[in-house]
Amino acid sequence: MEDNQRTEIAELGEFGLIDHLTQNNEITQAGTLLSVGDDAAVIDQFGKQTVISTDMLVEGVHFDLMYTPLKHLGYKAVAVNLSDICAMFATPTHILLSIGISNRFSVEALDEFYEGVYAACAKYNVDLVGGDTTTSQKGFIISITAVGEVSPNEFVTRSGAKNNDLICVSGELGGAYMGLQLLEREKRVYLENPGVQPTLENRAYIVGRILKPEPRADIVSWLQEQGIKPTSMIDISDGLSSELLHICKQSNVGCILHEEKIPIHDETREMAFEFQIDPTMCALSGGEDYELLFTMPPQDYEKIVLNEQISVIGYVTEAAEGAHMLSKGGNKHKLIAQGWNAFGQ
Amino acid sequence: MEDNQRTEIAELGEFGLIDHLTQNNEITQAGTLLSVGDDAAVIDQFGKQTVISTDMLVEGVHFDLMYTPLKHLGYKAVAVNLSDICAMFATPTHILLSIGISNRFSVEALDEFYEGVYAACAKYNVDLVGGDTTTSQKGFIISITAVGEVSPNEFVTRSGAKNNDLICVSGELGGAYMGLQLLEREKRVYLENPGVQPTLENRAYIVGRILKPEPRADIVSWLQEQGIKPTSMIDISDGLSSELLHICKQSNVGCILHEEKIPIHDETREMAFEFQIDPTMCALSGGEDYELLFTMPPQDYEKIVLNEQISVIGYVTEAAEGAHMLSKGGNKHKLIAQGWNAFGQ
Numbered sequence: 001m002e003d004n005q006r007t008e009i010a011e012l013g014e015f016g017l018i019d020h021l022t023q024n025n026e027i028t029q030a031g032t033l034l035s036v037g038d039d040a041a042v043i044d045q046f047g048k049q050t051v052i053s054t055d056m057l058v059e060g061v062h063f064d065l066m067y068t069p070l071k072h073l074g075y076k077a078v079a080v081n082l083s084d085i086c087a088m089f090a091t092p093t094h095i096l097l098s099i100g101i102s103n104r105f106s107v108e109a110l111d112e113f114y115e116g117v118y119a120a121c122a123k124y125n126v127d128l129v130g131g132d133t134t135t136s137q138k139g140f141i142i143s144i145t146a147v148g149e150v151s152p153n154e155f156v157t158r159s160g161a162k163n164n165d166l167i168c169v170s171g172e173l174g175g176a177y178m179g180l181q182l183l184e185r186e187k188r189v190y191l192e193n194p195g196v197q198p199t200l201e202n203r204a205y206i207v208g209r210i211l212k213p214e215p216r217a218d219i220v221s222w223l224q225e226q227g228i229k230p231t232s233m234i235d236i237s238d239g240l241s242s243e244l245l246h247i248c249k250q251s252n253v254g255c256i257l258h259e260e261k262i263p264i265h266d267e268t269r270e271m272a273f274e275f276q277i278d279p280t281m282c283a284l285s286g287g288e289d290y291e292l293l294f295t296m297p298p299q300d301y302e303k304i305v306l307n308e309q310i311s312v313i314g315y316v317t318e319a320a321e322g323a324h325m326l327s328k329g330g331n332k333h334k335l336i337a338q339g340w341n342a343f344g345q
Numbered sequence: 346m347e348d349n350q351r352t353e354i355a356e357l358g359e360f361g362l363i364d365h366l367t368q369n370n371e372i373t374q375a376g377t378l379l380s381v382g383d384d385a386a387v388i389d390q391f392g393k394q395t396v397i398s399t400d401m402l403v404e405g406v407h408f409d410l411m412y413t414p415l416k417h418l419g420y421k422a423v424a425v426n427l428s429d430i431c432a433m434f435a436t437p438t439h440i441l442l443s444i445g446i447s448n449r450f451s452v453e454a455l456d457e458f459y460e461g462v463y464a465a466c467a468k469y470n471v472d473l474v475g476g477d478t479t480t481s482q483k484g485f486i487i488s489i490t491a492v493g494e495v496s497p498n499e500f501v502t503r504s505g506a507k508n509n510d511l512i513c514v515s516g517e518l519g520g521a522y523m524g525l526q527l528l529e530r531e532k533r534v535y536l537e538n539p540g541v542q543p544t545l546e547n548r549a550y551i552v553g554r555i556l557k558p559e560p561r562a563d564i565v566s567w568l569q570e571q572g573i574k575p576t577s578m579i580d581i582s583d584g585l586s587s588e589l590l591h592i593c594k595q596s597n598v599g600c601i602l603h604e605e606k607i608p609i610h611d612e613t614r615e616m617a618f619e620f621q622i623d624p625t626m627c628a629l630s631g632g633e634d635y636e637l638l639f640t641m642p643p644q645d646y647e648k649i650v651l652n653e654q655i656s657v658i659g660y661v662t663e664a665a666e667g668a669h670m671l672s673k674g675g676n677k678h679k680l681i682a683q684g685w686n687a688f689g690q
Contacts, residue, residue: 059482
């Protein structure tokens with residue numbers, strides 16, 4: 001594809017566009033009986049339960065095309081939906097993708113977006129089986145529905161956490177938020193002085209965290225292989241505090257979070273220092289890490305202790321004790337959806 | 346609800362809004378193991394195959410809120426998605442609904458929209474099991490995914506039509522298009538002279554066809570009860586011509602359509618006369634009727650002849666014969682996606 005090529009979407013027409021965008025769509029799931037090109041897709045999941053979730057992403061609200069390459073956007077749009085399926089302790093199998101596009105997008109631009117979509121599908125062994133392509137009045141709108149499967153009644157909700165359970169988290173937190181801060185800063189610099197090149201070198205980790213998040217299907221598989229079934233699970237899209245409070249509310253429990261146990265990457269810490277933000281605050285309130293937060297019985301501790309991708313960050317208490325964080329300094333702070341209350345109990 | 350009440354969406358917050366909108370959500374499907382409120386829904390369809398489809402509707406592209414009451418919009422958004430499931434010869438069971446809304450909408454406006462959504466769910470015995478609520482930069486964006494079930498390999502695609510099959514259609518065609526023309530005319534009159542009341546009396550049928558279409562789940566059930574399995578099926582969203590050409594292309598067949606057999610309601614004919622449009626053109630090219638177009642073996646004719654809701658409108662031919670309409674005057678016209686070619690063979 002040459003950089004300067006531009007094919008107007010109107011040249012292909014609606015059906016031509018759909019054919020064009022789905023011509024390289026590969027089907028890998030044995031259960032995909034019928035894919036794109038009919039009124040609906042048909043999926044056979046005989047003997048399994050179907051898990052299904054949907055998300056809408058709107059340009060200017062959820063993403064900024066000024067610093068989001070379209071290929072990354074396609075990848076991320078799929079990834080965040082698969083993350084919801086993983087958070088049910090299920091295996092993603094299929095997606096449906098609808099897009100609304102204004103006429104400022106060319107066919108080549110859409111091809112880049114779909115390249116990212118197909119890359120994520122291939123990586124996670126997921127089939128694209130349907131969708132809709134329409135015009136938007138403004139900007140780019142993406143709506144994805146993800147489907148997954150789970151053995152009967154093996155799915156994990158937000159509501160099963162029990163008193164004394166361990167609170168665990170996968171990977172590291174706060175990186176996506178610092179990546180976003182960096183991209184926003186470089187955007188401002190660029191807008192003020194278009195001659196200045198963005199300073200993103202040596203920041204691949206945090207930039208990658210915001211532009212190309214990965215659903216933790218690997219963590220789900222690993223836990224299943226170890227025979228560990230979490231008592232509750234959620235993916236971290238809004239920040240650790242907010243997600244932990246969802247589990248506490250829906251499980252009717254409280255929690256104690258240990259600040260020093262929260263896993264934070266060195267590059268996130270360095271960047272937070274540069275921006276004069278508390279790294280703990282990035283983990284608690286910065287969203288879009290798409291790591292898994294889960295609870296499990298304390299007797300399973302031995303099984304996970306050697307997995308460096310899983311950190312135990314606290315424990316579940318009775319609901320009456322509320323939701324708190326023990327700070328590095330030994331103080332107890334009440335957790336609130338946007339971080340913590342430095343003055344509260 | 347008082348007419349002048351207006352609650353800003355920001356007053357409820359994202360999670361408050363979701364709780365508010367789903368508080369009256371009733372679950373009726375035994376297979377719904379987990380509904381809204383977690384990362385994904387869980388559906389058990391043990392022994393059945395899952396049919397799944399998605400559609401995006403954008404304000405200003407697919408609907409005009411000036412003459413579309415929000416309750417009707419909610420109903421229609423669900424109905425058109427269920428129609429896709431019916432067109433697979435399947436039974437709709439679940440939907441997921443995502444909306445993008447600008448801040449010009451109040452909570453009360455959304456309540457009206459959801460009233461329509463829930464009314465359609467209740468009428469068709471479908472559970473709302475998930476969704477997403479987000480901000481849009483402009484207008485109202487609706488994305489619905491519908492899920493249905495079908496006995497193993499009993500689904501019907503667009504690709505099974507055979508030479509000599511009968512071409513059948515449910516209900517009557519062209520009404521939605523005339524309803525849209527009427528609403529557009531009254532909108533223009535109103536914009537030019539806001540004092541003039543719209544003239545919609547005695548036009549309940551065509552206005553109903555555009556504002557409140559019904560998926561033909563009744564036709565699917567009836568055919569199943571009669572032991573008739575169509576060889577191909579599609580729902581009519583873009584007009585009879587376009588849909589019939591989809592079946593011909595995907596089944597690799599041709600067709601002969603008999604103009605005088607196309608079912609058109611008297612009110613559609615009257616309105617077409619008033620607008621000086623050919624009623625046949627309304628049926629062929631006017632979209633949004635959401636009737637079912639299907640083919641079946643000629644030996645099943647006796648089984649359907651007494652059903653007044655089903656019309657036989659032509660028959661399937663070899664692909665080499667192309668797709669044509671025999672006009673009332675006995676002329677043979679080539680069918681094209683936007684109606685027919687009056688000069689072609």
